[in-house]
Amino acid sequence: MxxxxxxxxxxxxxxxxxxxxxxxxxxxxxxxxxxxxxxxxxxxxxxxxxxxxxxxxxxxxxxxxxxxxxxxxxxxxxxxxxxxxxxxxxxxxxxxxxxxxxxxxxxxxxxxxxxxxxxIKGISEPVQKFYKTLINNNVDKEIALRMANQVERQLPAGKGNYDCLSDVCRHTLQGFLSDIAPIKLDKGETARIVVVVGPTGVGKTTTIAKLAANLTFLESRRVAFITLDTYRVSAAEQLKTFADIIDVPIKVVFSPADLKEAIADYSDRDIIFIDTAGRSPYNQEHMEELHDFLEVAQADETILVLSVNTTTPDSLSIYHEFNRIGVDKLIFTKLDETNRYGQILNIISEIKKPVAYFTTGQNVPDDIEVPDPFKFARMVMEKGDAYERPS
Ligand SMILES: Nc1nc2c(ncn2[C@@H]2O[C@H](COP(=O)(O)OP(=O)(O)OP(=O)(O)O)[C@@H](O)[C@H]2O)c(=O)[nH]1
Ligand SMILES: [Mg+2]
Structure with missing residues (x-):
């Protein structure tokens, strides 16, 4: 065909x-x-x-x-x-x-x-513009409508007040992205285990390198790497290179037993990042293997990495597959490769898990940030004419 x-x-x-x-x-x-x-x-x-x-x-x-x-x-x-x-x-x-x-x-x-x-009949004209802005961002219709209704309900009597409207819209958007949970190390905490999972090529290894570099250089934390990625030639090399640059120890493990040993060896470190091989979540065998490793890891947090370049339905099915092994938080990568952010709103509205980070480029360690709801709302609103004043 x-x-x-x-x-x-x-x-x-x-x-x-x-x-x-x-x-x-x-x-x-x-x-x-x-x-x-x-x-x-x-x-x-x-x-x-x-x-x-x-x-x-x-x-x-x-x-x-x-x-x-x-x-x-x-x-x-x-x-x-x-x-x-x-x-x-x-x-x-x-x-x-x-x-x-x-x-x-x-x-x-x-x-x-x-x-x-x-x-959208029941929504006033200025709020319909907000709705269109959300649609321009690829926000799902149902979610966009929910937000528009929320804005409508909060608007005071003078609906034509565009300054007020923009505040209410921004506030509503911020509300949707309010569950932010970056990695936090308690005072005196050691050997916090953070596992990073996700489909192939979304930026897991690069994101770990960014996090490790920032924790090492900005917070003087003692970091260690363990990689389970022994499938792709050069995969372990990639993390080893980052490990060399940041000067953190790394172990490549091949079996759950090795993993147990590696974690024990790093018990004096503040935080241990476990990098996993990017796998199709639909491959049962691979997922079972990952599950066996994670049972041993007993992670403090398992973070799923999703690229904003993946469609909402695909990201949701990826999440559901990975959630079988337990997902605590999300990281959205490659925000620099889009100017429509509705995808993020669609996903978090559906799965209601905290977002740990956004990544915004290939540069290690700079291109990573803790999501700022205010900034995010502004980025969404820039995509549209919701704030255009009537002439
Ligand atoms: N534009 C952009 N590229 C990124 C970002 N994060 C990672 N990348 C790039 O995406 C590509 C894949 O990154 P990796 O970190 O190797 O991805 P991975 O998920 O570990 O890949 P596998 O281990 O093969 O599954 C690399 O070229 C990275 O430089 C980002 O935020 N923006
Ligand atoms: Mg990788």
């Missing part, structure tokens, strides 16, 4: 282009209006996006039918009509199917819009 997207100024143009390139067997999988171009969301123009697919198997069947159509011309007329008919019908069917997909998609779009209009 070949799938391709077509974007044009109007639906007909996109449709014709798709038909021209993909052939008449192509079917429309989805159609939607999108905004393109512009500056900070202003002056963006409306385009139509068609996702079109063509199934090679159908094409082959169709070609076979066409060949049979040619062949049937040599057989007696009555039989030929019967043979040709299925081909003609299926062409018409394909045409009809396309039309039906088109109509169906348009109806779904209209239904969605009506539903949205119905939902």
């Amino acid at each position: 070949k799938i391709k997207k077509y974007v044009a100024d109007d639906f007909q143009v996109a449709f014709k282009q798709a038909k021209h390139e993909m052939g008449r067997d192509a079917i429309i999988l989805s159609s939607r209006q999108i905004k393109k171009g512009g500056l900070f969301g202003f002056f963006a123009s409306t385009k139509y996006e068609l996702t079109v697919a063509v199934d090679d198997n159908i094409k082959i069947e169709r070609d076979k039918l066409r060949t049979s159509e040619v062949r049937t011309r040599t057989v007696p007329a009555a039989a030929a009509v019967q043979e040709i008919k299925p081909n003609r019908v299926s062409e018409q069917e394909s045409q009809l199917l396309n039309e039906m997909y088109m109509i169906n998609n348009m109806l779904t779009d209209i239904k969605d819009k009506m539903y949205e209009v119905e939902l």
Whole structure:
């Protein structure tokens, strides 16, 4: 199956282009209006996006039918009509199917819009702008509506007061990101065990290096590393390099028994970071293996690292899989790679776990911060025109 997207100024143009390139067997999988171009969301123009697919198997069947159509011309007329008919019908069917997909998609779009209009009907116009700002940030509709309603309820009588509105919006957003829990070492505490888990490539090892460097240099804490990542060539080397630079000891362990020993060896350290191999959470065998290690580790905190580049549904399923082994906190990485932060709100609204850190780049140790709800709210609000004063 070949799938391709077509974007044009109007639906007909996109449709014709798709038909021209993909052939008449192509079917429309989805159609939607999108905004393109512009500056900070202003002056963006409306385009139509068609996702079109063509199934090679159908094409082959169709070609076979066409060949049979040619062949049937040599057989007696009555039989030929019967043979040709299925081909003609299926062409018409394909045409009809396309039309039906088109109509169906348009109806779904209209239904969605009506539903949205119905939902935000009770909200005053300035607050609807806040709602749109949240949607621009990819906040889920349901959560955006909940926030908008919250703002609406808190607004005093003079709803047109934009200064007041911006304060209430910011305050509401801050409320959603209020559970912040960075790593805290109690006075005199030793051998705090922090395990960092997550899918591949989200930034687990880099984040551990940032945390370790800051704890070592800024708080004069005695840190140790243990890595369970023996799967990827150079994985342990990566943490060893950081360990050398920061000057902290490191052990590479291959079995739960090794892990027990390594933890015992570092019992005089203030904090032990355990780095794990990035694994697909859907691989049961790997998850069981991780579970065996974690049973031995008896971590004080297990932190799940999620990249903001992963979609909300994917992040939620990743969380649910990792939560089988127990997740205490979250770290969101790669905030520098997006300017839509709704993802974070969607996830924390759903799973209600504290956020320990945001990471904002590849630089060790600088690109990490304890989430600041005020700053976060401002970043979300900058993505939209909620605070534009009426002229
Ligand atoms: N832009 C950006 N890149 C980051 C950030 N954190 C980590 N990275 C980069 O992401 C890549 C993967 O980082 P790692 O720390 O190796 O990720 P990991 O989760 O340990 O990967 P595996 O151990 O392979 O699962 C590296 O190129 C990092 O420099 C961040 O906050 N922003
Ligand atoms: Mg790693």
